[in-house]
Amino acid sequence: MSYKGHIKIGIIGGNGRMGIWFRTLFEAKGYECLISDRGTELSNIDIARSCNVIIVATPMEVFEDVIKEIAPHIQEDAFLTDICSLKSTQVKRMLNYTNCSVAGSHPLFGPYESYTKKLRVALCPARGDDWFIWWDNFLKENGAITITLSPEMHDKYMAVIQALNHLILISLGTTLCHEELNPEMLHALSTPSFEKQLEIMLRLIPQDPNLYSRIQMDNPFTLDALKNFKRNFETLYCIVSTNKDEEFVRYFKYVQETSKKFLKKPD
Amino acid sequence: MSYKGHIKIGIIGGNGRMGIWFRTLFEAKGYECLISDRGTELSNIDIARSCNVIIVATPMEVFEDVIKEIAPHIQEDAFLTDICSLKSTQVKRMLNYTNCSVAGSHPLFGPYESYTKKLRVALCPARGDDWFIWWDNFLKENGAITITLSPEMHDKYMAVIQALNHLILISLGTTLCHEELNPEMLHALSTPSFEKQLEIMLRLIPQDPNLYSRIQMDNPFTLDALKNFKRNFETLYCIVSTNKDEEFVRYFKYVQETSKKFLKKPD
Numbered sequence: 001m002s003y004k005g006h007i008k009i010g011i012i013g014g015n016g017r018m019g020i021w022f023r024t025l026f027e028a029k030g031y032e033c034l035i036s037d038r039g040t041e042l043s044n045i046d047i048a049r050s051c052n053v054i055i056v057a058t059p060m061e062v063f064e065d066v067i068k069e070i071a072p073h074i075q076e077d078a079f080l081t082d083i084c085s086l087k088s089t090q091v092k093r094m095l096n097y098t099n100c101s102v103a104g105s106h107p108l109f110g111p112y113e114s115y116t117k118k119l120r121v122a123l124c125p126a127r128g129d130d131w132f133i134w135w136d137n138f139l140k141e142n143g144a145i146t147i148t149l150s151p152e153m154h155d156k157y158m159a160v161i162q163a164l165n166h167l168i169l170i171s172l173g174t175t176l177c178h179e180e181l182n183p184e185m186l187h188a189l190s191t192p193s194f195e196k197q198l199e200i201m202l203r204l205i206p207q208d209p210n211l212y213s214r215i216q217m218d219n220p221f222t223l224d225a226l227k228n229f230k231r232n233f234e235t236l237y238c239i240v241s242t243n244k245d246e247e248f249v250r251y252f253k254y255v256q257e258t259s260k261k262f263l264k265k266p267d
Numbered sequence: 268m269s270y271k272g273h274i275k276i277g278i279i280g281g282n283g284r285m286g287i288w289f290r291t292l293f294e295a296k297g298y299e300c301l302i303s304d305r306g307t308e309l310s311n312i313d314i315a316r317s318c319n320v321i322i323v324a325t326p327m328e329v330f331e332d333v334i335k336e337i338a339p340h341i342q343e344d345a346f347l348t349d350i351c352s353l354k355s356t357q358v359k360r361m362l363n364y365t366n367c368s369v370a371g372s373h374p375l376f377g378p379y380e381s382y383t384k385k386l387r388v389a390l391c392p393a394r395g396d397d398w399f400i401w402w403d404n405f406l407k408e409n410g411a412i413t414i415t416l417s418p419e420m421h422d423k424y425m426a427v428i429q430a431l432n433h434l435i436l437i438s439l440g441t442t443l444c445h446e447e448l449n450p451e452m453l454h455a456l457s458t459p460s461f462e463k464q465l466e467i468m469l470r471l472i473p474q475d476p477n478l479y480s481r482i483q484m485d486n487p488f489t490l491d492a493l494k495n496f497k498r499n500f501e502t503l504y505c506i507v508s509t510n511k512d513e514e515f516v517r518y519f520k521y522v523q524e525t526s527k528k529f530l531k532k533p534d
């Protein structure tokens with residue numbers, strides 16, 4: 001542990017699903033952990049004043065307002081982090097409004113994941129080393145795998161991993177609903193590949209539509225990734241609709257060859 | 268078993284990967300099983316003349332030529348089936364060129380699957396009941412789940428399960444290759460959903476490009492499914508690129524609601 005004094009955690013948005021997830025973890029590890037949320041005894045400003053680790057776990061759409069509200073009350077030797085799904089504008093905002101230590105965090109999992117699984121958290125160090133080392137260590141000691149990278153790099157990857165993947169799944173879902181397919185028949189006839197595709201499409205059902213909207217629209221790299229996919233799908237559609245067999249085979253072989261680099265190396 | 272006489276199996280294309288898969292199964296179950304392929308002692312016509320169960324396991328691109336070649340030599344009380352990934356034109360061809368019993372079969376798995384797994388086979392009965400009952404029973408007795416449906420219905424489902432799914436995965440593969448992403452970083456930052464998406468995309472690597480081309484181009488229902496997906500993706504792209512937050516949320520909620528019907532009922 002790099003930070004030596006008494007640690008008092010404060011979670012803003014502590015009654016949200018991810019807020020509860022982190023609070024449960026902190027309390028299990030013996031930390032003092034205060035929370036604020038709509039209707040709590042403590043306000044966001046109370047948390048900012050009295051805690052030296054402040055985790056903003058509010059919905060992304062109110063994130064900037066919350067930072068503006070709490071910034072003047074955060075102690076200079078405190079640590080501010082967040083759990084937003086995007087990092088470039090979020091880290092900039094935390095840096096611009098405060099003078100304290102700052103890092104961006106993105107837990108790459110949802111609030112329904114168990115604590116015993118190897119979970120991943122992307123971290124973007126921004127200001128101050130000591131608190132960052134403490135936070136990184138805390139996550140690792142509790143079984144997480146942390147990945148440290150710049151906010152821009154984070155968002156560039158998320159444009160593909162989240163925004164593009166979500167848009168593919170939503171488009172597929174709409175298509176299936178239009179096609180008048182019998183659900184039992186669809187499952188019965190599924191190949192192993194389509195079965196997995198269907199499974200991840202159906203993971204959309206319990207998700208928060210506002211979060212999914214922000215993941216699309218607040219990431220500066222989204223449109224490039226979506227445009228790239230759209231162009232590739234259109235090219236392939238054109239090849240198929242004009243029966244260009246040889247061109248299809250050439251295209252497919254190219255993808256088979258170049259995507260080999262993504263094959264996972266054994267751990 | 269509906270057929271009472273001596274059964275002699277013949278596999279045309281018996282040295283192909285699926286041919287070998289079926290031959291291994293038949294021999295393990297004590298059946299006499301002959302094969303023809305390029306360079307074998309027996310010709311396709313030898314098989315047609317001497318066997319009463321004829322399974323055509325050749326590549327789809329030579330399927331019609333093979334049926335034309337063998338049809339005049341098949342005994343009228345024999346059974347002809349195939350293992351093509353598509354069924355409407357294939358079953359029509361088998362019916363038109365022959366007078367024997369006919370059914371279309373589509374094993375919904377690849378040649379690398381083990382015999383012990385619950386595998387699925389789509390079946391399209393076409394002419395003659397007795398042999399169809401024998402074939403259906405043989406597959407079920409050996410652990411397969413069979414799904415009986417019309418050739419047209421089969422192809423309508425495959426337009427989504429195979430053609431559309433493949434085209435999404437090929438487009439995604441091309442996009443990832445263009446985006447200059449570090450493969451290790453991509454895996455490290457993956458959400459559980461994207462990890463599965465990547466996994467099925469990488470299943471493209473060992474596949475046969477010519478088979479994948481036929482699955483796109485020989486299915487009369489492909490273009491409708493692809494067009495439907497393309498339109499949905501474009502609509503969503505338009506919503507995202509013009510920052511129409513409310514519209515995105517409405518669209519997403521609609522998909523969440525309507526796709527609930529595809530949630531798998533517990534077995």
